[in-house]
Amino acid sequence: AQSVTQPDIHIxxxxxxxxxxxCNYSYGATPYLFWYVQSPGxxxxxxxxxxxxxxxxxxxxxxxxxxxxxxxxxxxxxxxxHWSDAAEYFCAVGVMEYGNKLVFGAGTILRVKS
Amino acid sequence: ETGVTQSPTHxxxxxxxxxxxxxxxxxxxxxxxxxxxxxGQGPQFIFQYYREEENGRGNFPPRFSGLQxxxxxxxLNVNALELDDSALYLCASSFVxxxxxxxxxxxxxxxxxx
Numbered sequence: 731a732q733s734v735t736q737p738d739i740h741i742x743x744x745x746x747x748x749x750x751x752x753c754n755y756s757y758g759a760t761p762y763l764f765w766y767v768q769s770p771g772x773x774x775x776x777x778x779x780x781x782x783x784x785x786x787x788x789x790x791x792x793x794x795x796x797x798x799x800x801x802x803x804x805x806x807x808x809x810x811x812h813w814s815d816a817a818e819y820f821c822a823v824g825v826m827e828y829g830n831k832l833v834f835g836a837g838t839i840l841r842v843k844s
Numbered sequence: 845e846t847g848v849t850q851s852p853t854h855x856x857x858x859x860x861x862x863x864x865x866x867x868x869x870x871x872x873x874x875x876x877x878x879x880x881x882x883x884g885q886g887p888q889f890i891f892q893y894y895r896e897e898e899n900g901r902g903n904f905p906p907r908f909s910g911l912q913x914x915x916x917x918x919x920l921n922v923n924a925l926e927l928d929d930s931a932l933y934l935c936a937s938s939f940v941x942x943x944x945x946x947x948x949x950x951x952x953x954x955x956x957x958x
Contacts, residue, residue, distance in 0.1 A: 734886075766949075772951055773934055773951040774887070775949070776946055820887070831889040831900055831902065834887050837886050
């Protein structure tokens with residue numbers, strides 16, 4: 731069965747520091763991978779996606795993610811975190827079976843300290 | 845371009861009642877998916893509709909049902925509400941169901957069952 735694991739429930743970083751959020755997936759076919767961000771009381775906003783090609787993908791708000799097939803990982807990174815980045819981040823894999831659904835991880839809550 | 849909208853924003857129901865949640869897809873999109881996000885968890889896929897037909901279903905009982913209308917708006921109906929149905933219900937629209945197109949999420953409806 732398809733699954734996504736985000737090992738870190740909470741992460742706290744200082745403003746201006748670098749960030750890496752971890753994501754591991756389990757899926758038998760070529761994965762389609764996504765990172766979404768959710769602010770309190772809001773819906774999900776797509777940060778970036780990987781479908782094929784270059785394994786380093788750039789997204790909005792200065793985020794990037796690297797797909798590593800050998801490690802079944804799709805970690806999200808940002809060189810310098812801003813206080814406005816505080817939110818919950820979800821990694822998801824797109825599953826193509828009888829439609830097209832997203833399987834999400836449990837999320838990582840990012841706190842930014844000044 | 846109008847994004848995905850959902851109504852109502854918040855809802856309180858009593859166990860055993862029925863509820864209808866509504867979603868308007870983003871302009872030009874013909875596919876809608878519904879997700880349930882319990883507190884502290886990632887979203888879980890409920891079902892997807894494409895051209896007014898169910899096009900995929902997650903592990904939810906039949907008391908969760910849906911409709912998609914010719915204008916691609918959608919409803920999620922839940923009968924015989926249980927306390928565990930308390931969650932944020934997210935609607936997402938996309939252009940085509942058969943490919944891993946991006947899903948654009950609405951702000952959600954917060955359902956509380958007492």
